[in-house]
Amino acid sequence: MWSNNILETIGNTPMVKLNKITKDIKATVLAKIETTNPGNSIKDRMALKMIEDAERDGRLKPGGTIIEGTSGNTGMGLAIAAVIKGYKCIFTSTDKQSKEKFDALRAFGAEVIVCPTNVDPEDPRSYYSVSSRLEREVPNSWKPNQYDNLSNSQAHYEQTGPEIWEQTEGKITHLVVGVGTGGTISGTARFLKEKNPNIQVLGIDTYGSVFKKYKETGEFDKNEIYPYITEGIGEDFLPQNVDFSLIDHFEKVTDKDAALMTRQIAMQEGIFAGNSTGSAVAGTLQMKDRFKEGDVVVIIFPDHGTRYLGKMYNEDWLRERGFLKDDKLTARDIIRKKDNPEIVTIDSEKTVLEAINVIKSLNISQIPVTQKGMVIGKVTESDILDALLENPSLKSQPVQTITTTPFPFVDLNTSIDKISTLINKENIAVLVEDERGRIEIITQFDIINAISL
Structure with a gap:
């Protein structure tokens, strides 16, 4: 039996044992x-629910424009429905x-x-304020x-919670969910706790977000707020969809642990999941002492x-952020192996x-060009040759007249x-700035030299 359109394929997602x-x-x-939803994320559920409720009460009219602040996944769900x-x-x-994410939305x-x-x-x-302004103007x-x-949250009360209850045959003891808007964890938790109040609901938060401290102290601490890399979870305000009374504990996970775990899930379980899934699994491992033999822990894997x-x-x-260290040579290693690191x-x-004269005396083939100490371009042997063949009098002109785009x-x-x-x-x-702020140059010869040493 077929579906009448792609929206009818939302939900009824599989549950898989992790090993x-x-x-x-x-x-x-x-x-x-949740990656089996048409938009490859759990947000398809609530996106469709929000649209249908708005259509029903007249907030969304035929031919209208949907304007939303989104990290990408909700936008995808809304875009597909639109x-x-x-x-x-x-x-x-x-x-x-x-x-x-942006390319997918477009x-x-x-x-x-x-x-x-x-x-x-x-x-x-802010993306909240810009979306509100556009709603007034469009x-x-x-x-x-x-x-x-x-x-x-109602979408998850009606769909996600019942699916989990049925798939675990009511045996679920713990639910682990990354918390962003709060809709997934709150709606799912409300249904499951109505079935069994003893089910523990564990929210995953990130450093730089306010959720964990607010849950534990009731204090909204702006000092908790700072930029973080992890996508899809954490907030710097309190969304109404976050029902703290339904969440028994918040566990914070670092950006690094979330990023590396995201990759480990693919390599160890064969599941190609997103960043917030990495947070959720890393947080679950951090909380392993909460779980005992016979418990059934369900982790929501939100996106792809x-x-x-x-x-x-x-x-x-990952390397640029210091998250990944391995045996591969880096720019730092190449510079250390250079015979003459001075640029x-x-x-x-x-x-x-x-x-x-500099090129001839030093037997080099290129020179970065600076202006007030800043690199603004480069000249190479071929640049000079091409310029002089066209106009020999350029010899006396400033080198900036033949300067080309700087090295990356x-x-x-x-x-x-x-x-x-x-x-x-x-x-x-290529150019690189070392630990002391000096500019170094790496050529093909330097790479060969580093490999051979």
């Missing part, structure tokens, strides 16, 4: 795999979200406006407001790994003839693989 990654936990640990139902979409998001015809992360929610530049528009719209290919699944991205530069006001800059943790891909006919070297 290797949870081997140190005495309980049975199950993953609720395609089927004939609405336009404008989404605001933060610059910490992965590019893949694939469904949505407009995406990227806003700064490190501003207060009340700041007019005719026939509706803002779902997933944070405070209780249709969000394809949204994080440029981040958690990118080794250079030679030439000021932009020096003449082309002086540049020629890389981080000290950039891998040798990434550096090799950056060095080509157009860029015969």
Whole structure:
């Protein structure tokens, strides 16, 4: 039997036992795999519910525009529903979200406006404020407001909770969920606790978010708020969908542990999941002493790994943040192995003839060009030759007249693989700033030299 449209495929997601990654936990640990939803995330459930409730009470009218602040997944759910139902979409998001998420939203015809992360929610530049302003300005528009719209948690009360209860045959003892808008954990918890009040509901939070301290002290502490990398969980305000009375404990997980665990899930369980899943599994392992033989722990896996290919699944991205250390050579190693690490530069006001003399005397093939100590470009042997063949009188002109685009800059943790891909006919070297703030140059010869030593 077929579905009449893609929206009818939302829900009824599979549950899978975890084996290797949870081997140190005495309980049975199950993953609720939400990536099988059409938008590859659990947010499809509440996106459709919010739209249908708004249609029912007249807040969303035919031909309207849906405007929402989203980290990506809710936007995807809204965009898919909008395609089927004939609405336009404008989404605001933060610059910490992965590019893949924005590309996916645009694939469904949505407009995406990227806003700064490190501003207060009340700041007019925040993605909350921008979406609210657009709702006022765009005719026939509706803002779902997933944070405070209780249709969000209601979707999980009606769908996710009953599915988990049925799939575990009522044996679930612990529910582990990353907390962002709060809809998933609160709606699911409300249903499950009505069935069995003894079920423990464990929320996963991140450092830089206010949830854990607020739960434990009742204090909203702005000193708890600072930028973090983990996507999809944590907040710097209190969404109405977070029902703290239903959450028994919050466990904080670091950005590093979340990112590395995201990768481990794929490598050990064969499940290609997103960043908040990494947080949830890492948090579950941190809480292993809470679980005993015979317990049934359900972890919600909210979204798919394809949204994080440029981040958690990118080794250079991890190295740049100090999350990943392995045996591969990095820019730091290459510089240490250089015979002469001191970089030679030439000021932009020096003449082309002086540049020629430097190249000849030092037997080098390129020189970074500086202006007031800052690298602004480069000159190479071929640049000089091409320029003089065209106009021999350029010898007396400032070198800046033939300066070309500067070499790319890389981080000290950039891998040798990434550096090799950056060095080509157009860029015969890369630049890197060392621990003391000095600029160093890495050429193809330096890479060969580092490998052979």
